[in-house]
Amino acid sequence: MISLPLVYTVLALVAYTTGFWYAFMHLLAKHKPNNWFMSVIISIGLLLHGYVLHNDMLTANGVNYDVFNLLSFTSGLMLVLSVLYSTYRPVSALNLLGIPVAAIGLICGFAFSQPNQYASTHSIGLDLHIILSLSAYAVLLMATIQAIMMWFQDQELKKKQKRLWVNLLPPFQVMESLLFDMLMTGFIMLTAALLFGFFMVDSFIQQHLAHKTVFSIISWFVYGFLLVGHFKFGWRGQKAIRFTLAGFLLLAIGFIGSKFILEIIIGR
Incomplete structure (x- = not known):
């Protein structure tokens, strides 16, 4: 018997595929979707x-x-934000990246997720901290991808012959405005996640969170410094790209480094 979640997964993939091809064909023909x-x-x-x-x-x-549930959640959130941003900025082309990412996340979540993977301690506050942290990482990952695309776009715009993917992208100034939209959203989420963490976590040392927390706080200062520099001093372009990449690198070191130390070196 076919399960209802399977039916909904297939229908979601049909919707994603329809949206992708509709946007792709219109943008390829240089028509606004x-x-x-x-x-x-x-x-x-x-x-x-x-x-x-x-x-x-x-x-x-x-x-x-x-x-795999977390992968499904973060990929879906990235597409939600991509759609929201495209409602007030001319960045529909970026949905061509968000749609397949969400589709892959959905497939992985449905096909490979395992039951009973719960946190060792459970509370609403801790769940909010984890969800906010994941949301912040997802948005700041979007900003990092955006910054990388801007770097390549800037390099290509300096050439006489632009590649097809560059022609599909919005103007550089629009991409830059969207980058700061993402950074502001991610910064607010990261701030909320850190605040919930300070109130919900009993011991950062015993729960092996000190390494991750320190790097997250440093990353928070980097993003905050960039946002202040942008709105107060007009920082943009390559400086914004470098700060964005540095901030996410610190987040990645905090998360991946903690996992490596605990699971590989300590063996926990």
Whole structure:
């Protein structure tokens, strides 16, 4: 018997595929896609994606933090934000990146997630801290990808012959404005995650969170410094790209470095 989550997964993938090809064909023909149609079709896919994720992630015993559920969650969130940003900035082309990422995340979450992957200690506050942290990482990863695309776009714009993917992108100034939208969103989420962490975590040393916390705080200062520099002194361009990459590198060292030390060196 075919399960309802399977049906919803297939329907979500159909919606994602329809939205992708609609946007791709219009942009390839240099025609502006209908934002209303794009928003509706992608929103249908996201609602179905959310239902499948809800069944796997939110259980009677708490939140199931299986790695594939988290991948599904973060990929879906990235597409949600991509759609929201495209409602007020001409950046529909970036949905061509967000849609396949969300589709891959959905497939991985549905096919490979395992039950009973819960946090050792459970509370609403701790769950909020974890979800906010994941959300901040997802948004700041989007900003990092955006910064990398801007760097390549800047290099290509200096050449006489531009590649096809550069022609599909919005103007550099629009990409730059979107970068700071992402950075501001991620910075607010990271601030909230850190505040919840300070109130919810009993012992940073015993729970092996000191390394991750220190690098997250340093990263928070880097992003904050960049945002202040942008709005007060007009920092932009290559300086903004370098600060964005440095901030996410610190976050990655905090997260991946903690996992490496605990699981490989200490063996926990």
